[in-house]
Every structure is written in C-alpha cells, then in structure tokens.
Amino acid sequence: MNRIKTDLLIIGAGSGGLSVAAGAAQMGADVVLLEGHKMGGDCLNYGCVPSKALIATGKVAYGQRHSEQFGVANGTGDVDYAAAKDHVADVIAQIAPVDSQERFEGFGVNVIREFGRFISKDEVQAGDTIIKARRIVIATGSSPLVPPIPGLDKTPHETNETLFELREKPDHLLIIGGGPIGMEMAQAHIRMGCQVTVIEGSKALAKDDPETAAIVLQSLKDEGVEIAEGAEAAEINGDVGAIKVKTKDGRLFKGSHLLVAVGRKTNTDKLDLEKAGIEPTKNGIKVDASLRTTNRKVYAIGDVAGGMQFTHVAGYHAGVVIRSLMFAIPSKAKAAHIPWATYTDPELSQVGLTEAQAKDEHGDRVEVVRFHYNHNDRAIAERKTKGLIKVMVVKGRPVGVSIVGYQAGELINLWALALANNMKMSQIAGMVAPYPTIGEVNKRAAGAYFSPRLFESDLVKTVVRLVQRFIP
C-alpha cells in the first residue's frame, strides 16, 4: 500500500472538483485529485455538453424545415441519427482536453484514476494508495435515478449515461419525466425525426414559473411532442421496438425506446462516509452555509451537496471553498442569485423568485413588470417573437426574473448580476443597449417599471407643464 500526505484531497473530477483542483494547485497548494471514472464528470460526458450538442442538431434540422419565411426554400431537415451522435462525440472530444488528466498534471495536481473511500476522519483509500489530507473536498456528483417501477429493471431503457451513445434512431421515444432533461431531449428528438411522448407524473417543468413554462410546453406540443401530465409511470414492460408504460391512473403508452429522466441520486454509496463521521441527508451530504460537512476537515460541493444541481453551481461552490481552504477567509454559499436556464426553443430561464414565490414572500409590495418579445425589433427580424420577460420588483429592486424566449439563457446573465449586487431597476433602465439587440428586452422590461410612474402621473404632468411655462 502506498501512503501519501497532501494539503488538499479532492474526490471527483467533474465540474466542481476540477475547479477546486485548478484554483488550489495554481495558488501553490499540494493537491491530490481522485477520479474513478471519466475526467470531466457528468457535464462533459453525459450532461450539459452532449445534450447541448444534440439540441444544436435539432435546431439545424428544424431551421432547414422552416426557412421559407426568410425567403429560403424549405429543406427536408433529414437527420442521420448516428452521424448526429458522431457530432456529439466530436464536441465532447473538443472540450475534453480542458478537463484532461494531462492538463491537471501540468498544474502540478497528483491525479489518481481510482474511486476513493474514507478509511478514517482524514484518510481516503484509492486503489492501493492511502491519502492523508489536511482538508478534503467531496465533489462526487450525482447519477440518474432509476426508480423501482415494476418491470423497469427488466425493460431496456436509456438514461443520460447511455442516450448520447445510442446510434439507432428511435421511431418513438417514450420519456418518463418532464423535467429539464426530459423536455430538452423531447424537443431534440422530435426535431431529429422521432415521435416523442413525455410521461410526467405531476406537472412538466414544475420548478419554473408556470406562465413562462406554459409557453415552452405549448411550443413542444405544436412541434408534435405528446406531453401527458399527471401520468405517473407505474408499470413497464416490453423490448426495444415495443415498449409499454402503464400509468397509475390506467393510461397506456407505447413506443420503441424508453428514456428515464426522473431526477438524480447523489453519489455517496462508494464513499464510506460513516468512517469519517460525515452525516448524509436524504439527498446528499449535510453541509453548513460554508459547505462544510459534519467533519470539519471535509467539504462537499456541487450535486452531492444536495442543493441546486447545475454546473455553474458546482463552479460557484468551488470558489466558495477555495476562499476558505486557501486563505482561511470565512465564506458562505448563497442561492438567491443563482440563475438557471433550460435550453429548449424557446429557452426558459430564471433567477431569484418566481412571481408566486415573490408574492408569498413580499405580498402586495411586489410589482410584476412584463415585456413581450413581439415588441423587440431584432426578435421581429429574426422571427423569434414568441416569449416574454417578467421582472418581480420590490421597492425599486428586482427580486426575481423569469424569461421565456429566444436567448433567454443569455438574457438572464444581466439579471444574475443585478440580483447578486442588489442593483436597482433604475440602473438597468439607465443602461444604453445597442440597437437592435435581443438584449434590449431587458432594458425595456426595466423601462416598463418606470413608464406608469412617468407617463400616468398627474404630478409629473403638472411639473412638466410648470417647467415648460418658465423655460425661455
């Protein structure tokens, strides 16, 4: 057995672990990084990157079929499903060097390609190496949840870990789960020429604002996706080509392939957490505001910390623990300013409170201002007029923003900055945005907050009349 000592041990080389490793090593710490499977974790190999690459294929195919409105003859938009998967693999391959073992070794990180498990409060065994560390960061992420629905274990099915390697085009893809994975993949597949049915136990895209989510759901239905809500999968059987899903309320869905996308299970089973005195929760590892576990030498970040499960959250967590670990500066993770986006067409994004949450929290003090894409000149030129922005405002400051429409994932960046810095609506309204950009939607939403105050105020009218009378 090899024995090594280090300042910092990181378990898991996904979005969170790699960010901590890169930062800490480049700042001079002695770092050991463990990865039992693929460098880059879920995001690069089974998550964000392949899903967005497949969405891009769908977008091109859809664009070909709908080009006439621009004066360009419609094309057939035929998709070679296997070739689309080659495109996905090529996109992953282009990004992979950034997350590679070689790059991290170049920073001076000792990368060990083994799963790690605790053997004491400050020791982890990985293969035939025992690492004793002054501080440890658990960044082991999550895996697809495959629930114990009767028959599922005997029925061939895809998850996000297998879908991007499937080369045979599904005639009819059944998707259990109408969350972001389900809806992004539903649209990508209908655009690639598959028939698609989403079987959702409660409400699709339920974590988002219902008004903006409804616009996405209607768009998917208009493209031909069948979305069954209140349809909890209860019994599954069949084989590739003939899969059947029965729901609790007796509905029967038939398809050729099945994708299970019903949420995530955090990766803690290999860790032997109890050996280190680390308390788990129902969905992850118990952490305090500084992401410290019940063992004061150990932190948990990213998906395994059991909060919002996004790559940018794992990256943000990495920054929080680096401050504590490298400089001993007390640092807390907050969630109120964290945005998210779902990359359907139209896109859906959110930061801060939804309208319902804002009204719960602030009552009558909330004002909701809206601006619709069909008043944005660039959106008209691009024929992307479907969508709106809603800003929830309390005492002149935004407390939440929901956007649905073209580039909603880009537009939310400004509001993430505004919420993180407690900015005022007047600062957004005062920004000069280049014309014609989709980004003017943001400025016009802020303007919509002030319009009634300026244009419907008797006081303003009286003052203006008075001033006009006295101006020479």
Ligand SMILES: Cc1cc2nc3c(=O)[nH]c(=O)nc-3n(C[C@H](O)[C@H](O)[C@H](O)COP(=O)(O)OP(=O)(O)OC[C@H]3O[C@@H](n4cnc5c(N)ncnc54)[C@H](O)[C@@H]3O)c2cc1C
């Ligand atoms: C289909 C899909 C699409 C997504 N799209 C987006 C998106 O568009 N935007 C977004 O922000 N997020 C998206 N996500 C979420 C995002 O992928 C995750 O939030 C992110 O990868 C979490 O990072 P992490 O570092 O916590 O974990 P991971 O990236 O999962 O990394 C954890 C790593 O730890 C390793 N590991 C586990 N146990 C051990 C052990 N005991 N020892 C050593 N190594 C171990 C694993 O092999 C893995 O490599 C998507 C997820 C999915 C599934």
Ligand SMILES: NC(=O)c1ccc[n+]([C@@H]2O[C@H](COP(=O)([O-])OP(=O)(O)OC[C@H]3O[C@@H](n4cnc5c(N)ncnc54)[C@H](O)[C@@H]3O)[C@@H](O)[C@H]2O)c1
């Ligand atoms: N664009 C993005 O940032 C992006 C994209 C994909 C995934 N993700 C991340 O991955 C996480 C997981 O995504 P997800 O879509 O798997 O999970 P999710 O938890 O968001 O959605 C799962 C859905 O499955 C439904 N469900 C559960 N059991 C069911 C059953 N038996 N029958 C029918 N429906 C059932 C739930 O009601 C829920 O709506 C997301 O929460 C997000 O954090 C992010």
